[in-house]
Amino acid sequence: MNRLRLTKDEKKAIPFILPGLLVTALLIVYPLYYIVSMSFSENAISRSGFAGMDNYFSLFRNPMFGAAIENTVVWTIGTVVPAFLIGFILALLIEKKGLKMKGVFRSLIFVAWIIPGVVKATAWKWLFTTDGGMINHILMSLGIIRTEIPWLTSPNFAMLSIIIVQVWACAPYVMLMMTAGLQQLSTDLYESAELDGAGWFKKLRYITVPLLKDVSFICILMLLVWAINEFSLIFIMTSGGQDTTTLSLLVYNQFEVLNINSASASAVMQLIITMIFAVLYVKFVIKEDE
Amino acid sequence: MGSRKMKRRLDKVWTAVVYLILTLAAAVTLLPLAWVISTSLKPGNEIFANPPYWIPKVPTLENYLSVLTESSIPGAFLNSLIVGGISTFLALLLGGSAGYAFSRFRFRGRKGLSLFMLISQMLPLTVLMIPMYYMENAVGLIDTKLGLAIAHLAISMPLVTWMSKGYFNGIPKEIEEAAVMDGCTTLQMLSRIVIPLLKPALAATGIYAFISSWNEFAIANVLTRSTTSRTVPLALNEFSSFYRVDWGDTMAAATIITIPVIIVFMLVQKQFVEGLASGAVKG
Structure with a gap:
């Protein structure tokens, strides 16, 4: 068979798929090629002069890069772990047998998830504010703190503040995913386990957790990718102050100050890190599909 | 006992x-x-x-009144509708047909290409934003609604392709074959049988694409400069970026841009939550 000859199916597929592929090539593949070639150029803007790895080496030598990596690690672990645990526990509680108002709780939490990110960030900026903000007021009236904390501008609290917001924003997603996963588990398994006298912990340990392994991995990988890619929340709440400059903020800041060589090299670094988790994610989704 | x-x-x-x-x-x-x-x-x-x-x-209601009459929100609202409308229309047309091809036809590179569509949904926007800026700058699309709509297509195309592929998979091939036997052309079969069957699912996909454009901040922040193309997330952010923030106006603006999102999502909540489980959805 001629390798170049199109099969009947391929001839039919072409008019459907070609326009989409061209757009994808122009809007995704070409920009990725573009940023990589920028990062290897002496003059990144005009993409001229081959610089080898120079842009990368000077990025690695820059203390800002080390700090950004450190911030990204703190931010990522600090958001993914609590968001997953809280979302998972809420899902277990909401799927408890015989619970009424399940739908109401789920809808309420769903609403919180779909609010535009900019609105979430702005709302929390207002909650965290120092001139009469709600959070300072609550903590002071409970006697936990004596004076207002400048949450978003203080080096000690800025990272903690944005982590709280991201956990608040992502836990509902985990809850929705896990309830979807829990509903697929067969009730027969639980019934026969109950007949054998298994308590709730044993059921959790031997049925729920193992069977939810895949959906948990998908959830965690998604949270990881979101954390590494997050830009608007951090940018809006802290304007990318030094203590909250994650990798994506570093890319933007370097671009803003027209340090394009450094911006393109750090963008490629971010791309590589994200893609490691994205590839793992895709592997799990395919496994689920089959 | x-x-x-x-x-x-x-x-x-x-x-x-x-x-x-x-x-x-x-x-x-x-x-x-x-x-x-x-x-x-x-x-x-x-x-x-x-x-x-x-x-x-x-x-x-004075905060709402001042936002609606004296601020950049109404203009940004209109910009967002246009940008989201253009990118959603193109994404449904191009991504929908690509999704159909992925679901129905066997062709070389099918698996690799469809995985590329899935993985593209996870690309960092801060990585796309730099080349997009220079590309659009070269053709004079910076600070235009069309330019932003095209950039948003990079987000919604893969999304729509992947989601619609799943929906088309759910339609038995026999239905299509029967229609072709009765003398329908492919286009007739699609427009009279397949698309009507998938109307709710495709509506959910379109709404999802629209909302992702409505909410998008990072790329719009770089590609737009003035009120001719700034969308609602940017207009809202301007409110809280002043030295003295008027929180009453800011919160009224935040409410105004959130209401459409909640209304449309409530309409498609069921399809949407089902889509979550198949890994088709990005936040």
Whole structure:
């Protein structure tokens, strides 16, 4: 068979798929090629002069890069772990047998998830504010703190503040995913386990957790990718102050100050890190599909 | 049988605890949003009242009025509708047909290409934004609605392709074959049978694409400069970027741009939550 000859199916597929592929090539593949070639150029803007790895080496030598990596690690672990645990526990509680108002709780939490990110960030900026903000007021009236904390501008609290917001924003997603996963588990398994006298912990340990392994991995990988890619929340709440400059903020800041060589090299670094988790994610989704 | 009674009582206590925790969780989730609405309804002198309180003493719509008549929000709202409309239309047309091809035809590179569509949904926007800026700058598309709509297509195309591929998979091939036997052309078969069957699912996909454009901040922040193309997330961010923030106006603006999102999502909540489980959805 001629390798170049199109099969009947391929001839039919072409008019459907070609326009989409061209757009994808122009809007995704070409920009990725573009940023990589920028990062290897002496003059990144005009993409001229081959610089080898120079842009990368000077990025690695820059203390800002080390700090950004450190911030990204703190931010990522600090958001993914609590968001997953809280979302998972809420899902277990909401799927408890015989619970009424399940739908109401789920809808309420769903609403919180779909609010535009900019609105979430702005709302929390207002909650965290120092001139009469709600959070300072609550903590002071409970006697936990004596004076207002400048949450978003203080080096000690800025990272903690944005982590709280991201956990608040992502836990509902985990809850929705896990309830979807829990509903697929067969009730027969639980019934026969109950007949054998298994308590709730044993059921959790031997049925729920193992069977939810895949959906948990998908959830965690998604949270990881979101954390590494997050830009608007951090940018809006802290304007990318030094203590909250994650990798994506570093890319933007370097671009803003027209340090394009450094911006393109750090963008490629971010791309590589994200893609490691994205590839793992895709592997799990395919496994689920089959 | 005292122990059974005891167990029933324990069960009741446990159920009460569960309700308590869930109510608390719902409160923590929703109170920040309630505070947004509360602030948006307060007159200026109540916003910084010490101690702060939840229910406005003299509720007023003056913040909404000033946002709707004196701010950049109405213009940005219109820009967002146009940008989202263009990118959603193109994404449904191009991504929908690509999704159909992925679902129905066997061709070389099919698996690799469809995985590329899935993985593209996870690309960092901060990585795309730099080349997009230079590319659009070269063709004069910076600070235009069309330029932003095209950039948003990079987000919604893969999304729509992947989601619609899943929906087309759910339609039995036999239905299509029967239609072709009856003498339908491919286009007739699609427009008369397949698309009507998938109307709710495709509507959900379109709404999802539209909302992702409506909410998008990072790329719009770089590609737009003036009120001719700035969308609602940017207009809202401007409110809270001043040295002295007018929180009443800011929260009214936040409410105004959130309402359309909540309304359309409520319409498609069911399809949407189902889509989540198949890994087709990005936040």
